[in-house]
Amino acid sequence: MQILTHLKPFLKKHMKYYAFGIFLLIAVDVLQMLPPIIIGNFTDMLTARTLKTPDTIRTIFYIIIVAIGVALGRFGWRMTIIKSSKTLEYWLRNRVFAHLETLPLSYYNTHKTGDLMAHATNDINAVRMSFGPGIIMFIDAFFMSTLTICLMMIKVNLKLTLVALAPLPLVAFFIITFGKLIRQRFKRVQEAFSDLSDNVQETFSGMRVIKSFVREQSTQAHFNLINEENFAVNMKLAKISGLMHPLLGFITMLSTLIALVYGGYLVIYDTITVGAFVTFFMYVGMLSWPMMAIGFVYNTMQRGQVSLQRINAILDEPSAFDDDRNDLDFSGTPAIQFKNLTFQYPGQIIPALKDITFDLEAGKTLAIVGKTGSGKTTLMNLLLRLYEVDPGHLFIGGDDITDIEPKSLRHAIGYVPQDNFLFSKEIVYNICFGLDTPDLDTSVEAAKRAQIHDEIISFKDSYQSELGERGVNMSGGQKQRTSIARALAKQPKILCLDDALSAVDTKTEEAFLKELAKLREKTTTLIVSHRVSTVKDADQILYLEQGEILERGTHQSLLSQKGAYYELYQKQLLEEKITKES
Numbered sequence: 001m002q003i004l005t006h007l008k009p010f011l012k013k014h015m016k017y018y019a020f021g022i023f024l025l026i027a028v029d030v031l032q033m034l035p036p037i038i039i040g041n042f043t044d045m046l047t048a049r050t051l052k053t054p055d056t057i058r059t060i061f062y063i064i065i066v067a068i069g070v071a072l073g074r075f076g077w078r079m080t081i082i083k084s085s086k087t088l089e090y091w092l093r094n095r096v097f098a099h100l101e102t103l104p105l106s107y108y109n110t111h112k113t114g115d116l117m118a119h120a121t122n123d124i125n126a127v128r129m130s131f132g133p134g135i136i137m138f139i140d141a142f143f144m145s146t147l148t149i150c151l152m153m154i155k156v157n158l159k160l161t162l163v164a165l166a167p168l169p170l171v172a173f174f175i176i177t178f179g180k181l182i183r184q185r186f187k188r189v190q191e192a193f194s195d196l197s198d199n200v201q202e203t204f205s206g207m208r209v210i211k212s213f214v215r216e217q218s219t220q221a222h223f224n225l226i227n228e229e230n231f232a233v234n235m236k237l238a239k240i241s242g243l244m245h246p247l248l249g250f251i252t253m254l255s256t257l258i259a260l261v262y263g264g265y266l267v268i269y270d271t272i273t274v275g276a277f278v279t280f281f282m283y284v285g286m287l288s289w290p291m292m293a294i295g296f297v298y299n300t301m302q303r304g305q306v307s308l309q310r311i312n313a314i315l316d317e318p319s320a321f322d323d324d325r326n327d328l329d330f331s332g333t334p335a336i337q338f339k340n341l342t343f344q345y346p347g348q349i350i351p352a353l354k355d356i357t358f359d360l361e362a363g364k365t366l367a368i369v370g371k372t373g374s375g376k377t378t379l380m381n382l383l384l385r386l387y388e389v390d391p392g393h394l395f396i397g398g399d400d401i402t403d404i405e406p407k408s409l410r411h412a413i414g415y416v417p418q419d420n421f422l423f424s425k426e427i428v429y430n431i432c433f434g435l436d437t438p439d440l441d442t443s444v445e446a447a448k449r450a451q452i453h454d455e456i457i458s459f460k461d462s463y464q465s466e467l468g469e470r471g472v473n474m475s476g477g478q479k480q481r482t483s484i485a486r487a488l489a490k491q492p493k494i495l496c497l498d499d500a501l502s503a504v505d506t507k508t509e510e511a512f513l514k515e516l517a518k519l520r521e522k523t524t525t526l527i528v529s530h531r532v533s534t535v536k537d538a539d540q541i542l543y544l545e546q547g548e549i550l551e552r553g554t555h556q557s558l559l560s561q562k563g564a565y566y567e568l569y570q571k572q573l574l575e576e577k578i579t580k581e582s
């Protein structure tokens with residue numbers, strides 16, 4: 001039962017509902033056993049011509065009482081078992097989502113979004129089916145068939161029962177034969193659905209690129225291929241599931257035929273009464289439901305097992321962090337220290353950073369320049385502890401980063417990533433994203449510092465304007481500055497700007513850098529940029545090349561070195577001149 005490990009807290013809490021639901025199910029099954037006996041006795045009185053009016057009234061009364069009891073019982077088990085299975089769906093979805101949020105970034109580098117979406121929808125649904133209709137039908141089929149067979153033997157005739165049920169071993173044979181196949185095929189169905197969701201998700205996210213490269217037709221063709229595969233594997237599963245149902249029906253029909261012929265024979269030779277024959281025949285008819293249900297139960301349980309294994313694989317992934325610890329003030333010195341740090345991404349051979357050493361004092365600004373792929377973003381990723389480094393190489397406020405709980409660290413850092421991801425919600429929500437409660441005054445102050453306030457108030461709903469498809473579509477530069485405002489609103493101890501001013505004109509850039517200088521008392525700043533104009537006033541500039549620090553110093557000292565930084569500066573001066581002249 002290791003497969004149920006993650007469900008234990010839920011099952012513990014809901015066991016009483018399941019137990020009561022199962023009790024009601026069995027009670028309903030017992031009640032359902034009565035009408036054949038009542039009708040059998042009625043038939044015997046009819047054939048013996050001893051039937052009186054009070055007998056008819058009593059029979060009607062009994063049947064009505066049974067019908068009411070069955071209806072109430074059915075309502076009761078629906079309200080317990082089905083309700084519990086729906087609660088399980090809700091509980092499990094929350095649990096999976098909460099766990100996914102704790103997983104390290106490296107997990108998302110190796111798992112596709114569509115796959116995760118399939119887990120959150122189809123797999124959780126399959127688990128719900130097992131713990132709702134699956135359990136109901138299992139208990140129902142088991143008790144109903146056991147009770148029916150027992151009564152057939154006790155109340156009617158043992159020999160007739162054994163002969164009529166002779167085809168039953170075939171049921172076991174089919175279940176064993178089809179079970180493994182169903183499991184394998186359902187696993188493939190879930191995988192195909194994951195591929196399909198992933199393709200749909202990526203297509204819609206990349207619609208701009210698809211349209212601008214006129215790749216609609218090839219995207220459609222690729223989608224068709226994946227959709228065809230999805231259809232094919234579903235059909236394979238449907239064939240096997242579809243075959244099981246009629247085969248089980250056929251077995252029941254065989255039993256009915258035997259009951260008819262052999263039962264009739266026993267009536268003719270007075271071994272059983274006509275009433276007993278009617279009772280037996282009704283019981284055989286009642287057996288057809290559990291036979292059909294066995295197919296459904298087996299299908300549902302196999303699917304549920306596969307899906308629960310897929311969900312368990314997520315829940316078994318170790319979290320990146322366990323507890324909150326916000327007691328660090330990051331006031332030790334230096335604010336940031338890299339000591340002979342070499343880092344390579346998981347699974348990579350070549351290090352992205354090699355032997356990086358530098359100190360950055362609190363309130364100072366460090367700028368990092370260098371060609372694309374030289375390791376600038378990696379350096380920021382490590383500061384945010386998005387990837388792990390060995391102890392003894394990276395210190396924040398005097399503490400080894402490996403001793404700092406990631407949540408505390410990230411609370412202290414304001415990060416502006418390159419891709420400026422904003423949520424399709426109000427501007428105030430986006431700017432205050434790092435705060436527990438959105439606050440307009442904080443939002444306005446941060447937006448003013450980030451030089452985006454004037455543009456925000458020109459939007460129809462100002463700070464309440466919604467972003468995205470149904471709202472304001474911001475320009476690249478506006479998104480960048482909103483993203484900067486989001487980092488500033490946190491009033492971070494460390495501010496990390498990863499190429500955050502690339503889409504901003506030099507005048508706005510200058511105004512923003514002036515604002516940044518005012519924050520020096522409280523903030524240590526790291527700026528990654530390709531533009532010399534952004535970094536020239538930094539206290540220290542590092543020039544990275546292929547993960548190594550090639551040059552370091554202030555703007556002036558680097559210019560006098562006449563190395564790579566100097567060349568970059570000259571190139572940009574020339575570009576500026578050409579732009580002005582043209």
Ligand SMILES: Nc1ncnc2c1ncn2[C@@H]1O[C@H](COP(=O)(O)OP(=O)(O)OP(=O)(O)O)[C@@H](O)[C@H]1O
Pocket residue numbers: 109345346348352370371372373374375376377378379
């Ligand atoms: N998640 C990752 N997994 C494996 N390798 C990575 C990953 N991210 C970056 N790299 C590699 O690490 C190296 C440094 O990348 P990084 O993103 O730090 O460069 P960068 O200087 O920020 O580049 P750019 O200026 O283009 O943003 C590159 O060779 C890149 O291919």
